[in-house]
Amino acid sequence: MEHIRTPKVEQVKLLDRFSNKSVTGTLHLTATHLIFVESNSTSAQEIWILHHHIASVEKLSLTTSGCPLLIQCRNFRLVHFVIPRERDCHDIYSSLLRLLRPVSYDELYAFSYNPKQNDQQREEGWQLIDLAAEFERMGVPCDQWQLTDVNREYKVCKTYPRDLYVPITASKPIIVGSSKFRSKGRFPVLTYFYQEKKAAVCRCSQPLSGFSARCLEDEHMLQAISKANHNSRYIYVMDTRPKLNALANRAAGKGYENEDNYSNIRFQFVGIENIHVMRGSLQKLLEVVGTRSLSMTDYLVGLENSGWLRHIKAIMDAAIFLAKAVTVEGASVLVHCSDGWDRTAQVCALGSLLMDPYYRTIKGFMVLIEKDWISFGHKFADRCDQLNIDPKEVSPIFTQFLECVWQLTEQFPQAFEFSEWFLIQIHEHVHSCQFGNFLGNSQRQREDLQLKERTYSLWAHLLNEKQNYLNPVYSPSFAESHPVLEPSTQAYHFKFWRNMYHQYDRSMHPRQSILKHVLTLKDSNRELEGTVQALKTKLQKFGVRTSPLKPQTPPRERSIAPRPQSLILGAPLLSRKEVQQEEDEEVFGEEAREDAPASTGGERTVEGSSATENGYGEVMGSFGSKNEPGVVTLEFGVARMSC
């Protein structure tokens, strides 16, 4: 709390990013959020910005109307305030600077976030995803693959999970030997098993081969992987880096596998650029699409020059190569990059998604992220800048993965159980630090932080709101007829993901959404079906035979679960007058959690115990309400007293 110098500033102007419009309102600074409340009382729109979402705050030079403050968020929101007095602006600015640079994990929102669940509910949330069960689903352990306890104490590899699956012929000395020959000890382990052909997808980091070094154990390890698959005499080794990068690594004693030393491997570079190139590329992309009055020419040229879609395609190409090798040739594949936690995670996860329809369901997609990203140690803390340690470590690697999945949903509209709204929500929470799942860089670190005891799981939260994330045209029979997706890599399939990068830019969005409309129709269909069933049961009670019966009055007044008010799900169509008014207002609601469409414009309450209502406790608190002092003290007590 002591970081907040000015909790409230009035008469703040919020400028629209793409037009000359602006609205006036009050800015509130709380321990967790920056909140803008529009003064116009009839439609009082609010913007809630979680401090963790803020990537940068910039104070621009003073103008006649006040002091401009530019806030850029990791979820691609950009807000531009003008604060009348420079002192207030400076106070807000310096408070924010401190608030958005937490010095320890304990300061992250997840440790103070309390959706009013009891311990049992929280534990159940964490138990939703069970990776051992996932490997069992794939058919592992089996006669060729087994669980090894070699990393039980994180002694062999600090960044791997405890439970790892290896070929049965890979003995402990081989594993340990191989791990010493691999960067960060990340030796080859199983990540996906394609049961139909008994082919395995394995992952690791680069070998420490330098210009000539060899390691017999590592060679044995690859041999063991090869032997575990009787369908193919060779395995592919995919180095996901451009060849030049791999060559350069040799000078540092790292490098890639020499085909002469490993029997029966087919070595392949696939050329995905490194985290620095990706970071730069996204930055260029955002600069282009953030330009006001952008011309079509500048847009397309900028899109090309950013290289963003080229990188997305490179990842997709690699995943398709992987899926083909496994499903068509029946060969096992070993994937690595440098450390095996960025490009490797992208390619393994996306490749598995192409091969296995399960990963295209809501639950399956969670499992996939839990497996290839969280448990195998994608450095979320560093890549998403959770503690502001090193800007050079930040990179949109996971965002790219989500985008690749979105590109696939565009090509195969019926193949996925979820809609893009689901992907965007996951992206939102990877950066929100509201749930424990993505905190830290490795499983081991997460255990040290006792996340399962001290924070909540995002997956439980998302499953609770599952109906909002469904793809209405999803067809399970499509999965049966297309177990393996074979996307086209024609360049025209790679499109700019407007709903991700302009999620908060109202003027960009269609005002009507097919997604929302069809979802609503489907819900209503389901309800009507329910009514029919209920009536039938009733009639049967009375001994009436039922066959051709339709409900006389559809129960329209029964509430269909409210949709989160999101631009992606379509803003309401309004008359010109209202539209204008709307355009003057900024978008309401930063996440579904805080939107509460039912209470738009109405009074906020602190009742209820679901995760979605927690936000209000804070509003009340920060507005000085005395309604729920208990909640408020708890929130702020846990959140800030320690700093």
Added chain:
Amino acid sequence: MELSEHIKTANVEDVTLRRPFHPALRGTLCVTSHHLLFSNRKDEASWQLLILLKNIDAIEKRAVGSSGTITIKCKDLLVLQLEIPGMEECLNIASSIEALSSLESVTEMYPFFYRPSHLTLLGPWGLSTTEQYYKQTERLWDRWRVSKVNSDYSVCPSYPSAVIVPREVDDDKLIRSARFRQGGRFPVLSYCHHSNGMVIMRSSQPLTGANKKRCKEDELLLQAVIDGSELGYIIDLRSAQQAQQARMTGGGFESKSCYRHWKRIHRHHERGKVVQESLIKLVEACSDLSHSVDRWLSKLENSKWLSHVHSALSTAGLVVECVERDGHSVLVHGSEGTDNTLLVSSLAQIILDPASRTVTGFLCLLEREWIQAGHPFQQRCAHSAYSHARLKQECPSFLLLLDCVWQVWRQFPLALEFSEALLLRLAQEVYASNYGTFLCNNEQERCAAGVKENTHCLFQSMLKPDIEEQYLNPLYEPTDLAIWPSVHPQSLQLWTGMFLRWTEYAQNMEEAREEVWSIVKEHRERV
């Protein structure tokens, strides 16, 4: 010369047909006066492909040993390959196609021979006339009238015989105004807004010339349009510089001093050859199968097609802003007033007027604003994207309109009663058709050729209940409000359904669309 004399070889057996994403087929190829027919008789089931020769934009022949291959590129962007045994037959077929597909005599075209059993030539042709439109539009009765000044097409050869003009302007004034406008296209009413009575007028450029000629009647005519209100807007579809330059060739613009109550806004729009070349480049980019994203984006940009879509929608938005938000009447014109003018005025109506968003309303709009208003279809659509012929007056203005309407539909998927299928059908029919609707360049020519007496009307046939159904948008929910599309480049997209329609892209989309249909149907049945 009889048509049949062009046919040197009418029949060839054992021809192999290759189409994108279909296995090759063997069968018989026939050339008739108007069609190319391929039929494949395998077992009992027979499969036929019938292509209007008019639909063929370009053919390329290549000899392989003793047989030849003909590549046929259609105006609807389909590309076919025929392998014909025998070099002579191949050359004969190719030259017949070349001769028959480029016939210019209107009365020899297929619509004059097309006689389906379910249609009759009796009864009125078309959906509506100017007089009927006037009768149906009550808000016009007070201040507007139907003028027959052009009944013999002498005042303006490209206008219909009847037009709607301000009541207080008599026919003599119209004649004088017409002399002051290029091609005689004096300002006429295009649309009257239902909520505030403001109008959209359209015309061609005034012929002010280098020495700034004036025409009092033309000034009076425009004065009568705004009738005492303070201000009207002239949306000139050329840059200010281009409008200045036009004076050197006898054209010009309405100067502030002569039209004191009108404010002129210039918006640059490409026209003619430039737009046709855009289409050619775009289609070329879409059929480039190299896999680099950079190359694709660069070619897409280079074609400038989306820039044209962007400017058309932006200017239409500007017109709507004037009419709906600011409550002013608008006059739209470029140079001739037959292309971009119609594009902008009809797009503005789609955005403004709920009546033009139904199937019938949209087709009526096209009939009124494109066919009766004298868009020179025959010249503009003589060739499409593949032709090697030297460009004359080709310009895909109408295709650009369909693309813009598609963009609006993408952004307001519930607001239009029709679906993409209707737009695709029109895109096909405008280049090659069984119907007479898109023949000739204006009413006068259609009259002379006897189009109305001797051909069937496309729009009428599309509105037959069983046919109309396939063009309906299952999600349609009418709204009375203006539907303002976003014109940020990020909000506009390549019309994949059109430009990538013959790729693998289409199929998954089709299945998803069917799924949406079935959900909607289920809902209707349940409710």
